Amino acid sequence: MLRSRPRSTSTGVGTRPELLPVVLVLVPVLLVSLFVGVALGPTVVPLEDTVRYLGAALTGGELAPDEMTGYSIVWRVRSPRVLLAAVVGAGLSVVGVAVQALVRNPLADPFILGVSSGASVGASAVASLGLFAGLGVYALSTASFLTALGASALVYLAARTSAGLTPLRLVLVGVALAYAFQALMSLIVFFSPFGETARSVLFWLMGSLGGATWGALPPATAVVVLAVLVLRRSGSRLDVLSLGDETAASLGVEATALRRNLFLLTALTTGVLVAVSGAVGFVGLVMPHLARLLVGPGHRRVLTVAPLAGAILLVWVDLLSRTLFAPRELPLGVATALLGVPVFVVLLRRSGYLFGGH
Amino acid sequence: MHVTLDGVSVRHAGATLVRDLTLHARSGEVLGLVGPNGSGKSTALRCVYRAIRPSSGTVWLGNTRLEELSPRESARTVAAVTQGNEVGLDFTVAETVAMGRFPHPARPRDAADSVESLCRTAMLRTDIADLAGRGLLSLSGGQRQRVMIARALVQQPSVLVLDEPTNHLDVRHRISLLRYLRECGLTVLVALHDLNLAALCCDRIAVFGDGSVTSTGAPAEVLTPETVRRVFGVTPDVVPHPRTGVPQLHYALDPENTEGNDS
Numbered sequence: 001m002l003r004s005r006p007r008s009t010s011t012g013v014g015t016r017p018e019l020l021p022v023v024l025v026l027v028p029v030l031l032v033s034l035f036v037g038v039a040l041g042p043t044v045v046p047l048e049d050t051v052r053y054l055g056a057a058l059t060g061g062e063l064a065p066d067e068m069t070g071y072s073i074v075w076r077v078r079s080p081r082v083l084l085a086a087v088v089g090a091g092l093s094v095v096g097v098a099v100q101a102l103v104r105n106p107l108a109d110p111f112i113l114g115v116s117s118g119a120s121v122g123a124s125a126v127a128s129l130g131l132f133a134g135l136g137v138y139a140l141s142t143a144s145f146l147t148a149l150g151a152s153a154l155v156y157l158a159a160r161t162s163a164g165l166t167p168l169r170l171v172l173v174g175v176a177l178a179y180a181f182q183a184l185m186s187l188i189v190f191f192s193p194f195g196e197t198a199r200s201v202l203f204w205l206m207g208s209l210g211g212a213t214w215g216a217l218p219p220a221t222a223v224v225v226l227a228v229l230v231l232r233r234s235g236s237r238l239d240v241l242s243l244g245d246e247t248a249a250s251l252g253v254e255a256t257a258l259r260r261n262l263f264l265l266t267a268l269t270t271g272v273l274v275a276v277s278g279a280v281g282f283v284g285l286v287m288p289h290l291a292r293l294l295v296g297p298g299h300r301r302v303l304t305v306a307p308l309a310g311a312i313l314l315v316w317v318d319l320l321s322r323t324l325f326a327p328r329e330l331p332l333g334v335a336t337a338l339l340g341v342p343v344f345v346v347l348l349r350r351s352g353y354l355f356g357g358h
Numbered sequence: 359m360h361v362t363l364d365g366v367s368v369r370h371a372g373a374t375l376v377r378d379l380t381l382h383a384r385s386g387e388v389l390g391l392v393g394p395n396g397s398g399k400s401t402a403l404r405c406v407y408r409a410i411r412p413s414s415g416t417v418w419l420g421n422t423r424l425e426e427l428s429p430r431e432s433a434r435t436v437a438a439v440t441q442g443n444e445v446g447l448d449f450t451v452a453e454t455v456a457m458g459r460f461p462h463p464a465r466p467r468d469a470a471d472s473v474e475s476l477c478r479t480a481m482l483r484t485d486i487a488d489l490a491g492r493g494l495l496s497l498s499g500g501q502r503q504r505v506m507i508a509r510a511l512v513q514q515p516s517v518l519v520l521d522e523p524t525n526h527l528d529v530r531h532r533i534s535l536l537r538y539l540r541e542c543g544l545t546v547l548v549a550l551h552d553l554n555l556a557a558l559c560c561d562r563i564a565v566f567g568d569g570s571v572t573s574t575g576a577p578a579e580v581l582t583p584e585t586v587r588r589v590f591g592v593t594p595d596v597v598p599h600p601r602t603g604v605p606q607l608h609y610a611l612d613p614e615n616t617e618g619n620d621s
Binding site: 016104105106162163236237239240242243244245246247249250251252253254292296297298 | 370371404407408409428429430431432433434436437438440441442444445446447448449450453454457458460461506509510513519
């Protein structure tokens with residue numbers, strides 16, 4: 001599948017599939033997925049009504065009073081939720097690419113640097129101790145964002161040496177501190193006066209878009225778009241970094257400075273994503289690999305394909321999670337794994353994809 | 359372009375890797391760095407390609423202090439083939455070689471010396487043209503080494519720094535690399551363990567011992583039994599090459615040829 005016609009910009013015999021056809025497939029698929037996500041749900045809204053409600057919302061048409069329930073479901077509940085799913089999926093995929101480049105490890109995902117376990121401390125504190133109660137519905141997001149950033153800062157400070165940030169040390173410190181954060185979270189849940197705390201923290205930990213509102217969309221979108229643009233601009237730098245710090249230095253790339261910027265961008269983006277959706281696993285680990293399977297390892301290409309593919313995946317995963325056992329919702333992490341793992345294993349086995357020498 | 363390390367010291371993690379080192383490579387010469395393990399050859403080279411910053415002293419690139427140039431600017435002048443290349447992603451050979459253009463501004467595709475033709479020339483020279491579409495991760499150590507050499511050539515440097523470039527290479531590719539180093543006209547700083555290869559290809563050889571240079575000179579002046587015994591603790595028999603007269607070292611395994619314990 002990787003051996004289609006040669007790329008015009010390649011040197012001589014390089015054989016990568018063209019990027020454009022892949023994008024031209026993914027973009028319409030994403031648009032259709034977004035529409036399907038809005039059209040389907042536990043409550044049946046006829047297709048032509050969905051179209052009419054969307055039209056009314058976008059262009060300001062007239063609706064009958066008895067249509068307000070349907071309108072509300074389509075525009076106030078489903079639309080922001082589906083769009084947020086796409087943004088979170090794209091964001092996690094992009095951050096996954098960045099983290100894998102940062103620690104030069106194909107097993108890394110956005111949460112390896114302690115962000116999600118750090119955020120879980122804040123979330124459990126809100127759920128059981130009632131912190132930030134003054135912030136109302138934003139208490140959980142605010143607390144998890146702040147503790148995620150705090151956790152990242154701790155990991156950064158603990159991993160930094162006079163020689164800069166080395167990949168192995170970052171992973172080691174990230175994983176070790178994650179245990180500490182998890183312990184802290186467990187402690188808070190254990191001593192919680194409310195029995196429901198464990199359940200709500202667990203649900204949040206596995207990811208959910210149940211609380212999606214239009215208000216969450218602009219900050220999340222802004223951060224994800226910024227991350228994509230910044231990372232794509234650094235694409236060739238990230239390519240060079242993959243050759244190792246020594247070679248990177250000889251090509252004029254300062255690995256330490258690049259890693260520091262990547263870390264900052266990653267921590268900020270992941271913190272925002274975790275605040276709006278909890279810790280959705282799997283997407284950030286696997287979408288970078290999927291993108292490399294499709295278009296090769298060049299970072300500019302991967303950073304074009306991964307967010308599109310991640311957005312599509314999460315829209316469908318969210319749709320499954322809210323319809324499969326309606327009215328109960330599955331945590332997103334459960335659905336991503338159940339849907340994504342088989343697809344990924346099949347893809348991995350079908351092609352001669354190599355990483356890290358294996 | 360000449361390269362000078364002037365009183366360079368490097369301290370790292372409490373150890374002094376290089377102490378008050380002075381080393382001068384004349385413009386267009388092949389300067390060999392030889393010495394035992396841990397004598398500071400790689401550290402000296404790393405200062406030139408900016409993988410490490412000297413704790414004191416100055417590295418001169420021609421008449422410019424290295425630290426006055428941005429990393430990207432100096433990478434247009436100095437290219438390096440480093441030791442122990444890690445490979446993480448499965449870039450093709452052609453893609454990897456093209457990364458040598460990273461420090462340079464983009465140039466029009468139809469230019470006479472376009473990136474494509476530069477890459478093709480470098481891949482032909484290093485005998486990897488037939489591997490262009492292969493992934494790095496599927497290559498042998500020696501093939502990978504040649505990819506890294508091609509990538510350095512595509513950088514179009516005036517100064518070429520190579521740290522043990524003959525590692526993993528078979529004898530044919532060793533000889534062809536050393537011949538290229540002699541013919542390329544670039545200022546070459548090359549660390550070599552094989553003293554015979556160093557004698558074949560270097561204009562001058564700097565002998566390292568314990569973090570500084572103990573002697574410098576033409577191969578015939580430096581590669582004497584006395585110097586080799588003093589620095590390496592091994593006494594070779596040195597004979598001139600039957601055809602070219604270059605000194606060649608032979609070793610025997612009898613105990614009187616080694617001093618003290620090998621380590």
